[in-house]
Amino acid sequence: MATLSQFVTLVSSDDFSFIVLRSAACLSGVIRRMLDPACIIFSHASLLYSVLTLTDGFVEARTNTCHFENISGMVLEKVCEYMYYNEKHRDGKDVPDMDIPPELCLELLMASDYLDSACPSLLHMALLTAA
Amino acid sequence: MSGRRNGNRIRGPQSALTDFLAANNISAAQIRDDHERRQREARNNGEGSSTAAGAEATPAIGEDGADEDVVERDEEEEERVRVESKKRKRKGEVEALEKIKKAKAGKGKGKEEKGKWKGKGKGKAQGKKGKKGDPDEDDDDGDSDDDFDPDDLGRDMYKKSRPLPGQFEHCEICSKRFTVTPYNIEGPDGGLVCTPCGKELKKDVKAEKKSAAKQPQGRKRRKLESDRLDGLVNRGAKSLQQMCIETVAKHHDDVEELGDMPAPLVERLSQIFSKQRVLKPKTLPLFLRPDLQSVVLHDAAYLEADDYKQIFAVVPNVQKLVLGNTCQMKDEAMEYMLERCLKLKHVQLYASNLVSTEMWEKFFTVMGGRLESLALKWLDNALEDESVEIMARECRNVRRLKFKLCRRLGERAVVAIATLPKLQHLSLQLSRDVSNEALISLVEQRGPKLLTLSLEKFLDADETLLSAIHDHCRSLQKLRVSENDTVTDAAFTSLFTAWPNPPLVFADFNATRDIDNNNSDGPLEDPIGLGSAGFTALMAHSGQALKHLDISSCRHIDIVALSEAFCSPDAVYPALEYINVSFCSRVDTEVVEGIFKACPALKKLVAFGCFDVGAVRVPGSVVLIGVPRAREGIEQFGGYFDGGGEGMQGLEIGGMAVEVSA
Numbered sequence: 001m002a003t004l005s006q007f008v009t010l011v012s013s014d015d016f017s018f019i020v021l022r023s024a025a026c027l028s029g030v031i032r033r034m035l036d037p038a039c040i041i042f043s044h045a046s047l048l049y050s051v052l053t054l055t056d057g058f059v060e061a062r063t064n065t066c067h068f069e070n071i072s073g074m075v076l077e078k079v080c081e082y083m084y085y086n087e088k089h090r091d092g093k094d095v096p097d098m099d100i101p102p103e104l105c106l107e108l109l110m111a112s113d114y115l116d117s118a119c120p121s122l123l124h125m126a127l128l129t130a131a
Numbered sequence: 132m133s134g135r136r137n138g139n140r141i142r143g144p145q146s147a148l149t150d151f152l153a154a155n156n157i158s159a160a161q162i163r164d165d166h167e168r169r170q171r172e173a174r175n176n177g178e179g180s181s182t183a184a185g186a187e188a189t190p191a192i193g194e195d196g197a198d199e200d201v202v203e204r205d206e207e208e209e210e211r212v213r214v215e216s217k218k219r220k221r222k223g224e225v226e227a228l229e230k231i232k233k234a235k236a237g238k239g240k241g242k243e244e245k246g247k248w249k250g251k252g253k254g255k256a257q258g259k260k261g262k263k264g265d266p267d268e269d270d271d272d273g274d275s276d277d278d279f280d281p282d283d284l285g286r287d288m289y290k291k292s293r294p295l296p297g298q299f300e301h302c303e304i305c306s307k308r309f310t311v312t313p314y315n316i317e318g319p320d321g322g323l324v325c326t327p328c329g330k331e332l333k334k335d336v337k338a339e340k341k342s343a344a345k346q347p348q349g350r351k352r353r354k355l356e357s358d359r360l361d362g363l364v365n366r367g368a369k370s371l372q373q374m375c376i377e378t379v380a381k382h383h384d385d386v387e388e389l390g391d392m393p394a395p396l397v398e399r400l401s402q403i404f405s406k407q408r409v410l411k412p413k414t415l416p417l418f419l420r421p422d423l424q425s426v427v428l429h430d431a432a433y434l435e436a437d438d439y440k441q442i443f444a445v446v447p448n449v450q451k452l453v454l455g456n457t458c459q460m461k462d463e464a465m466e467y468m469l470e471r472c473l474k475l476k477h478v479q480l481y482a483s484n485l486v487s488t489e490m491w492e493k494f495f496t497v498m499g500g501r502l503e504s505l506a507l508k509w510l511d512n513a514l515e516d517e518s519v520e521i522m523a524r525e526c527r528n529v530r531r532l533k534f535k536l537c538r539r540l541g542e543r544a545v546v547a548i549a550t551l552p553k554l555q556h557l558s559l560q561l562s563r564d565v566s567n568e569a570l571i572s573l574v575e576q577r578g579p580k581l582l583t584l585s586l587e588k589f590l591d592a593d594e595t596l597l598s599a600i601h602d603h604c605r606s607l608q609k610l611r612v613s614e615n616d617t618v619t620d621a622a623f624t625s626l627f628t629a630w631p632n633p634p635l636v637f638a639d640f641n642a643t644r645d646i647d648n649n650n651s652d653g654p655l656e657d658p659i660g661l662g663s664a665g666f667t668a669l670m671a672h673s674g675q676a677l678k679h680l681d682i683s684s685c686r687h688i689d690i691v692a693l694s695e696a697f698c699s700p701d702a703v704y705p706a707l708e709y710i711n712v713s714f715c716s717r718v719d720t721e722v723v724e725g726i727f728k729a730c731p732a733l734k735k736l737v738a739f740g741c742f743d744v745g746a747v748r749v750p751g752s753v754v755l756i757g758v759p760r761a762r763e764g765i766e767q768f769g770g771y772f773d774g775g776g777e778g779m780q781g782l783e784i785g786g787m788a789v790e791v792s793a
Contacts, residue, residue, distance in 0.1 A: 082371045100374055102382040106390060109375035113396050116372065 008035060009065040010080065016073035024083040025066075028115035034060040070114070075107045079115065173293075293323065304328040376403055383409045389417050398427050405430035405455070412438050416445075425451035425477075432456040439464035443471045450476050457483040462490045469497045477531075479506040488513045495522040504531030504556075516543035523547040533558040535587070542569050549573040556583035558611075567592060571599045578603030585611035585639075594622030601626050609637035613681075616645040620658040620687060623665030627672040634676035638669060641683040641711065655687075662687035670696045670704075678706045683713035683737070690717045698725035705730075711737040713757060719743035727753065 008025050010018045026032040035058075060066045068076065082098060089095040100108065149159045293311075294300050300311045302325035303318035309325040316332065318324040324332060379386060380403045389397060401418050404410045410418075411433040418428065423446050428434075431454045439460050443449075449472050454460070460483045468475070475498070491514050495502070505522075507514065514537050522529070530553050534540055541563030548557070549569075554577050570592060574584075581604055586592065592615055600610075612618070623640070643660035661669070666688045670677075674696075682688060696702060698721060707730040712718045718741040726736060727750055738744055739757035749755045 079371070082374075086371075095369070097369065097374055097377075100378045102378055102385060105375045105378040105382075106386070106392070109372060109379065109396060110390075110392055112371040112375060113393060116370070 004035075004037075005064050007064070010076060011065060011067045012071055012073040012076040013069050014073045016076065018076060018080045020080050020083060021087075022064075024080075024087045027083050027086055030115050031066055034058050034066050035064065037061040071111045072107065074104060075111050078104060078108055079111055082112075302328055304331075376400060380404065380407050380409070383407070383414055386414070386417060389420075394423065394425070397423070398425075401427055402429060408433075410434070415441070419445040421445060421448075424449060425453070427451075427453040429453070429455040431460075432458055435459050436461050436464055440467050443468045447471045448474050450474050451479075452477065453479040454483075455481045457481065459485065461485045462487055465490050465494060469494065473501075476501060477504040478502065479504075479533075481507070482509040483507075484509070484511055484513065486513055488515055488518055491518045492521050495525050499525050500528045502526040503528055505529060506531070506533035506558075507537060508533070508535045510537040510539070512539070515539050516541060516547070519544040520547040523550050527551065528553055530554065531556040535560040536562070538562050542566055545569045545573055549576045551577070553580075555580060556609075557581060558583065558585040558587075559589075560585075560587040561589075564591070565589060567595055570596050574599040575603050579605050582606055583609040583637075585609065586613075587611065588614040590615055591617055593617045594619060594625075597622045597626045601630055604632055607632050608635060610635055611637070611639035612643065613639055614642045616643070616659060618643060618660065620660065620662030620665045623661050624668045627665065627668035630672060634673035636673075636676055636706075637679040638673060638677060639679070639681040640665075640669075640685060641681045642685075644684060644686050658687035660687060661685040663689045663692035666692050667695065674704050676706055677704060679709045680707060681709075681711040682715060683711045683739075685715060688715055688717065690719070690722070693717060693722045694725070697722055697729050702729040703731075706732060708732050708734045709737075710735075712741060713737055713739035715741065716743070720745050720747050723747050723755075 004022060006022055007019050008022050008031075010020060010025065010031070012018075022035070026035070071079070078100070085098045152159050296311050296313050298311050299308050300315075300323050301308055303320055303322035304324050305328055307325055309315075311323060314329075315323045315326065316329045318328070318332070376399060379400060383404060389400070392400075397418060397420075401410065404414060404418075405428065408430060410428060410430050412435065415428075415434060415438055419426070419442060426442060426446055426449050431439075434457075436459060439457075440463075443464070444467075452468075452472075452475060457480050460480070462485070465486055495518065502522075505526075516539070519534075519540060520543065529551050532548065532551070532554060533556075534544070535558065540561050542565050544561070545559070545565050546569055548554070548559075549572055557577070570586070570589065574581075574596065578600065584600070584604065584607060586596075589596075589612075592612070594617075597612070597618060600607075623643075640661040645659040661682060662685070666682065666685070693715075702725070710726060710730070710733065712722075718738060720743065723736070723738065723741075723744050724747060727733065727748075733750075733753050735754045735756065737756045740759065741757075742759055744758045745760060747755070747758075
């Protein structure tokens with residue numbers, strides 16, 4: 001298979017697309033697993049896009065695109081900003097905190113909990129998407 | 132006369148009024164000069180200075196209120212637009228007019244001044260005006276012509292000077308009319324503001340100053356250490372969750388509801404709110420949702436009796452209830468809870484001192500077989516031994532039991548607890564004396580099934596207890612025997628030698644030592660407390676499965692045992708995550724380095740009072756707390772590990788050791 005593209009696309013529920021570096025996006029365990037061509041599990045992203053594949057892994061891995069039906073555009077934008085902020089300051093000390101607008105922080109908290117969740121079990125994901 | 136004076140000035144057109152004045156021997160120019168001189172003086176004396184110099188504002192041309200305002204504004208505009216001389220002339224004209232009026236009315240000087248202070252009519256914001264109609268002064272002021280300063284005049288023209296106390300002025304912010312006092316402050320554009328707006332401004336300024344104020348020295352270092360104690364590593368950027376939680380905590384006043392947040396996040400938020408002491412009746416509803424199964428509030432100190440009822444009303448299906456600092460919980464709240472919450476299984480109440488003993492007994496009776504775990508701390512006057520006996524009789528399904536700092540419990544409680552058939556986790560810290568026999572009988576009866584046994588501060592428990600544990604406990608995972616000054620090292624050794632119990636996961640033997648001021652090193656031949664032999668036996672028995680190890684204040688563990696345990700080349704403890712070696716004076720740098728090498732999963736190493744620990748390389752994943760000689764903080768070097776890919780990178784040997792020697 002060809003080498004992995006350097007950039008991936010994250011699409012929000014209201015159809016905003018964000019093209020980010022793969023290395024930054026893979027900060028999130030969920031995204032990393034979605035984009036990993038070696039993973040072979042029933043895709044969870046949404047029922048419209050779900051394809052049970054036995055060979056190539058997720059649809060997301062082939063198209064290098066992840067759809068998030070439960071994350072809005074504004075929140076996803078902040079998430080992408082955080083990914084770059086994290087990458088930039090990976091080894092730094094006394095890093096200044098990223099600015100988080102209070103209006104957004106609750107949704108951002110839920111999104112970050114979703115994206116960092118370590119266990120991509122089907123039930124877990126289904127519950128989250130249903131939430 | 133006028134010709135001389137007007138020699139070096141811009142000559143503007145003479146108005147009819149000026150002519151008229153001249154005809155009455157009043158010089159418009161001279162009036163102008165007086166005015167300018169006084170303005171300059173006023174500026175030099177600063178704002179709001181006393182106006183005893185007798186300045187006064189011209190009562191306006193007989194208008195009031197809005198008209199004056201309009202006139203004022205018009206005049207300002209006109210001032211800006213017009214040529215200097217014209218403006219001066221205008222001022223002069225008005226002054227002259229007023230002078231005429233006064234002259235006509237035949238008022239004396241004194242009355243004029245009084246009139247100024249009463250502030251009749253709108254103050255014309257021209258600053259101090261000269262006393263009119265004083266011939267002596269006129270002559271004196273004539274000399275001031277030579278002090279003519281074009282810059283001053285320019286400034287005067289465009290700057291609106293401060294009205295005197297007693298006059299009316301419009302507030303810059305809210306445009307309300309108010310009486311000027313010496314205490315009114317200036318608004319952002321230079322004009323005066325009324326008192327309420329002034330208070331607001333002052334508050335803003337104060338808030339700004341507070342936030343910009345220099346932090347006391349050492350605060351940054353303290354914050355660093357505090358974060359480290361909480362486990363927040365200093366390295367790299369904070370996680371997004373962490374930052375969001377901090378933002379929420381900062382703006383806790385504005386949060387209205389938490390929406391659909393998953394339960395673990397709600398719990399984390401409630402922890403942060405409790406830590407910052409903002410869990411109040413106002414913010415309480417955020418954490419109560421009808422669908423929740425557990426309510427966890429670690430600091431319920433601000434909640435009042437009705438709030439407890441609210442909790443039980445909103446969340447009737449609660450199964451797990453954890454409330455800390457429940458100082459205000461009363462009997463009625465507990466009644467209500469017993470009525471409403473029929474699914475309640477796990478109860479943890481700390482410091483609920485207003486609940487009476489009868490209520491506790493009723494609680495046990497009503498809950499009966501429903502109760503599966505109970506944790507009570509800090510009960511001073513309620514909960515007697517009899518209550519525990521009732522509990523043992525009624526609540527036969529109790530699996531988890533924790534009684535700490537319950538002052539009234541003693542031996543009979545222990546005897547009663549021993550009869551609970553399903554007990555798996557037991558944690559006791561009692562103030563009253565409990566005989567060894569009771570403890571032994573407890574261990575004998577419940578030992579085989581016990582998973583957790585924590586006996587703190589049983590000062591007189593001796594080796595018979597440990598041998599009972601050795602003989603009867605077969606499934607222990609967590610063992611804590613702390614703050615004891617009777618058990619000898621030999622007893623510990625025999626506990627861990629040839630013990631059929633599987634390896635412990637949690638071992639805590641802190642403060643097992645004998646404190647005797649006459650013999651400050653403790654008996655050296657037969658050491659009391661966990662010593663070298665005991666420690667070695669412990670590590671031999673449980674080293675492979677141990678996750679949490681606490682040997683603080685075990686002063687008889689010597690360097691040989693520590694080195695053997697941690698520094699020998701094949702020592703590996705794959706599960707150890709937390710080690711506390713505080714106040715073990717023999718721990719030194721080598722031991723610490725050995726610990727880092729031997730424990731790949733280590734997260735936290737607590738080493739208060741270990742004075743021999745010096746410069747040490749700390750791997751990136753470990754938090755090292757409490758080393759007394761760390762000044763700038765011990766530098767952390769080591770592998771950075773990628774979140775999902777390669778797993779933990781090893782410890783880079785060859786990094787620099789940094790330490791600021793004391």
